[in-house]
Amino acid sequence: MHFKSAVILCALYFITSAWSIGLNSEQLCVIIKLYENHNITEKNITQLTKEFFGIREPKELFDCDSNGTNSVDLKKWLLKLAYKDKKTNDSFETQMLTPFEVEFFLSVFTEHANGSNQDGCLSLQQLPSVLKDLKLDDTEIEKVVEKLKVKHKKRNFLKLNYMTSKFFNLNSIKAQFVITEADFLLIMLEIKPEGYGLVRQQIEKFIDWFDNCPKTVSGSIEPTEIQKIFIEFGMADPKHDSKFLFKSNRSAEKELMELMMVTAERSRTEHIEEKCTYTDIVQMFLNDFAKYDVDSDGFFTEEEFSTYLELARREMYDPPKGGHPQNDYVGNINFAKFLKIMNRYYE
Structure with a gap:
């Protein structure tokens, strides 16, 4: 008391x-949504980094090509955000991944993702082997996988309803189920021990x-x-x-x-x-x-x-x-x- x-x-x-450090679930969800909506432009990322994270010099945290599109390295951006002192949406009272954890989990993720043909992402089938490396038991791994399946079905349902004016092949949508670095960090945060x-x-x-x-x-x-x-x-x-x-x-x-x-x-x-x-x-x-x-x-x-x-x-x-x-x-x-x-x- x-x-x-x-x-x-x-x-x-x-x-x-x-000042504050690390990454919490709210921050990771905002980043995930940005990538899901394919809004990876210099303007959008600059705005997000400045307004949401409260970082005054956002361009120091990422690199874009001359056109300012599709060249942001998600892993590097996540690492820099984790280590950067931020002014908003951050608190030690909120469960978070410390910069050390962010760096370690991204390193393990990259080692597994580099062996795939999915542009540096993981498939749902690859995830259990990564989680085994991180000492999760079979029961914990099964819970994580099932939760992701439910989340993915819900996401596909919303996507189909949003695009009712167009013809979509459901199988092609299912094939797009990949896990990015930000997705993976959110998974590790959600199963973090108390x-x-x-x-x-x-x-x-x-x-x-x-x-x-x-x-x-x-x-x-x-x-x-x-x-x-x-x-x-x-x-x-x-x-x-x-x-x-x-x-x-x-x-x-x-x-x-x-x-x-x-x-x-x-x-x-x-x-x-x-x-x-x-x-x-x-x-x-x-x-x-x-x-x-x-x-x-x-x-x-x-x-x-x-x-x-x-x-x-x-x-x-x-x-x-x-x-x-x-x-x-x-x-x-x-x-x-x-x-x-x-x-x-x-x-």
Whole structure:
């Protein structure tokens, strides 16, 4: 109760996040619809990127030919959107795929799609082998396939009704059932595990790990360190381990936030006897952190943390047993330290 009371207040004071990352279902559905309607022009994509995603310089995210048509690389566009700080339609409280997950899933997708004759897409028949690589069992795979079949039948029905003035061969429409990169990401998002959350020991481990793990010249976490975390999840066949070597140029502080979110969702350790910060609570505090991180550097300054605590104390319905959190922390605070502080008061 205390957790949720503390977090809900943020929505009252902020309309959009100061910065955000990854891709959620709403964003993926908009992209899928654009491709289904064959509206892949420079004008349409520029408008969508600017107005829907809130990115001021949209042309940096895709390449078009001289005519501005049919030359947008969907995979590259999705990757750039996932890694780009966006201003609208984004929230850590909304289930999303982090940039790491987007990059990994697209890599696995491409490996399978490159072996087909469908312009880089997958057929429904190819999908089970891809999902097996991602450690889904037969029952889960069957559910995914059946859901897609229903969705495809509905889509064909709407298409036929829309084009009643023309003659259509139903078999030819069925043959068009292909899965694009955006379709695949939406599938993986919809079957994403809820996760068991994080216990105090895991949070402490992240604090120590972040302080001591090697960083690159650009200030991001060394890729091999991130790879170790993803391998521990066992979320894919070991033959794909090399795909966890992410080449990121973002700050280590932002990467830490994503890694803690992914761990909360994908860690297979069920916490029975230990007190746990559940996944939805981790999401909400991540959203708080992003909103109050005014300069979007992945740190809380003492001033930013004071602002957050002042509002939290004012809006709390029921003060925690240990009293309200105090701003007695010296120096900048990354998300792992912030979560540890809040856990101390709201467990």
